Amino acid sequence: MFSPPALLVSAILGVFLFSGGAEALASPVRDLPVLTDNALYRSGKIKSSKCPDGALSTQSFADARRTIVGLWGCLNASWSAHAKRAKLPFAPAKLVVLSKPKQFCGKKWQKNINARYCFTTRTMAILVDEDYYLRTRVIYHFQYIAGLYGRHLQSLTGIANGHGALSYKSETERLEQARRGTLQADCLGGVFLGSVWKSAGHDSEGWPALLELVKGNADYNYDHKKDRRFARGKNIVHWLDRGFRSGDPGSCRTWTAPSSRVS
Numbered sequence: 001m002f003s004p005p006a007l008l009v010s011a012i013l014g015v016f017l018f019s020g021g022a023e024a025l026a027s028p029v030r031d032l033p034v035l036t037d038n039a040l041y042r043s044g045k046i047k048s049s050k051c052p053d054g055a056l057s058t059q060s061f062a063d064a065r066r067t068i069v070g071l072w073g074c075l076n077a078s079w080s081a082h083a084k085r086a087k088l089p090f091a092p093a094k095l096v097v098l099s100k101p102k103q104f105c106g107k108k109w110q111k112n113i114n115a116r117y118c119f120t121t122r123t124m125a126i127l128v129d130e131d132y133y134l135r136t137r138v139i140y141h142f143q144y145i146a147g148l149y150g151r152h153l154q155s156l157t158g159i160a161n162g163h164g165a166l167s168y169k170s171e172t173e174r175l176e177q178a179r180r181g182t183l184q185a186d187c188l189g190g191v192f193l194g195s196v197w198k199s200a201g202h203d204s205e206g207w208p209a210l211l212e213l214v215k216g217n218a219d220y221n222y223d224h225k226k227d228r229r230f231a232r233g234k235n236i237v238h239w240l241d242r243g244f245r246s247g248d249p250g251s252c253r254t255w256t257a258p259s260s261r262v263s
Helices: 061-086 130-135 140-156 159-165 171-200 207-225 233-246
Strands: 094-098 115-118 123-127
Touching (some): 123 140, 140 159, 140 171, 140 207, 159 171, 171 233, 207 233
Parallel strands (some): 094 123
16 A cells, blocks of 8 residues: 555645654643634635536646646635635745656755645645656545645644744654644645535545545554654544535634544
8 A cells, every 4th residue: 555645645744844752741732822713713614616627637747737736726716715705814825746856945855755835935846756646546636735735824824833833842742733733734625625525526436435545544654654743544534524524714723632633
């Protein structure tokens, strides 16, 4: 079994270019409003919109790029409209699709990283190599791309900076904080997906099938790779589905959730 790019949304700790023990030392965030009481959580439900699925193919780099660019355009349009209604700060996210690793945002591309986000240019770079477009089922693109965009939203709303400012008492707590961030991005991705599913997902394998795939691959990575940057499958699915069903960014408060829900 392989780790598809979709799953890397929940382990893509290198997507932001900043640096920032015992399980009992890990804990929810209590005293940082930018994370716990952000205006994004009070912005209300996102409105349904259409996202044409015309080029959902991953048979070649060109096809995969077309798919990504199309979904990215939908994300920019949908979240821009939502931010305008809620009077939130917004700027569209730029996108670069790479066929091979290259220097990005002034730094060398790290091994085993599929995407990186640059704060200074508000640009997401996504690496589309053979593993991506030959071994990834089309349904994964919905979750993968939507979750990556969640990182841009975290940047715009100050959540990313708040995360970077957090202190921690142990490596366990640092990793938990990282999982809270990636799971929130997954949840925000789910919010968008729920709003466009009737148009963009109508001929896919279906939402339950996507959740099953995400859970299975996450559990494989958790049990075999033992890399605790990855959350357990049940928790990734919980937050993804929570955002999808609620349609509300306010449902994505991973920072205050119990440690067991972000493990």
